[in-house]
């Protein structure tokens with residue numbers, strides 16, 4: 001962080017962030033350190049850097065100045081001591097679980113999570129003899145129902161809020177208190193909110209995960225992930241997993257995320273404002289049976305969302321009265337909205353979780369997670385909301 005801005009507000013930090021290290025140039029924007037390795041002046045210098053008695057860079061899988069800048073900025077935004085940038089959001093999720101859980105251990109997770117996270121927890125952790133104990137939506141905010149799942153072998157609690165794709169809201173402080181009672185970390189996937197709207201660590205979480213692919217990058221042009229936490233936790237995750245399993249972020253991607261972050265606040269403000277307008281419009285539409293958006297007072301956990309989020313972000317889901325067949329017609333009829341997975345981009349993206357992002361859930365699992373077969377998810381972009389509404393309106397008009 002530049003010394004001139006230490007008392008500045010968060011919006012200012014997001015723009016100015018951290019000063020560039022290892023450069024003496026006068027660039028406004030720090031250069032991209034596209035290098036795999038770093039030179040040493042002589043053998044004693046190399047030895048000192050490898051031993052850690054002198055600061056410096058060795059090799060870009062372990063550390064890189066551009067990636068470092070992003071890590072420092074993300075730690076600043078999440079209010080943690082440190083952060084790691086990873087190759088993808090999924091590698092951030094996997095790195096945390098694989099570095100904290102051993103064969104015979106278990107983790108306790110909400111059941112409504114990103115489709116890839118669900119596949120990892122439900123299908124793949126078993127091959128390492130790590131069990132996932134799922135909490136179902138009706139119990140997300142019921143400590144008495146979650147508590148019995150936690151035992152001496154539980155290594156972490158995991159949640160996503162707002163949850164993908166149903167926009168369920170999970171009470172972070174309630175889960176943090178449970179984690180604290182058992183002396184284990186609470187891990188929160190903060191992708192849907194971004195650090196501008198929600199600060200899990202301030203609510204008691206120990207580790208925050210992001211898919212940087214979404215709002216942090218914000219332009220749909222990279223895949224990346226973030227893990228934020230205190231120094232000892234980040235060191236553990238780096239040394240026991242990331243450094244040697246190797247899911248490092250490319251300096252070029254780190255540079256693009258740093259560029260994206262500069263506009264995070266203005267983008268989030270627009271995403272939130274447009275999403276509220278569109279959610280309210282959808283709620284009154286005669287062909288829509290239900291809208292899932294935490295900003296609506298009709299949302300079951302609107303009060304918890306209002307307590308832990310600054311605003312309600314840009315993602316919503318809805319059910320069409322005609323069910324899945326009519327839903328497919330709408331997906332085929334939209335013109336401005338783009339049929340694609342992912343979220344948090346400048347463009348409005350629309351998708352069908354049961355056949356796309358959450359195809360990893362078997363039909364009975366979709367039901368348990370509260371994902372209706374016809375549910376449609378919308379990530380509201382930066383277009384004018386009137387145009388997005390006009391597009392949805394003409395698509396809904398295609399249904400007889």
Ligand SMILES: *Cc1c(COP(=O)(O)O)cnc(C)c1O
Nearest residue numbers: 088089090114164191211213224
């Ligand atoms: C996209 C996403 C992920 C996975 O991130 P990738 O960058 O695609 O690997 C994890 N969690 C949530 C909530 C996501 O939306």
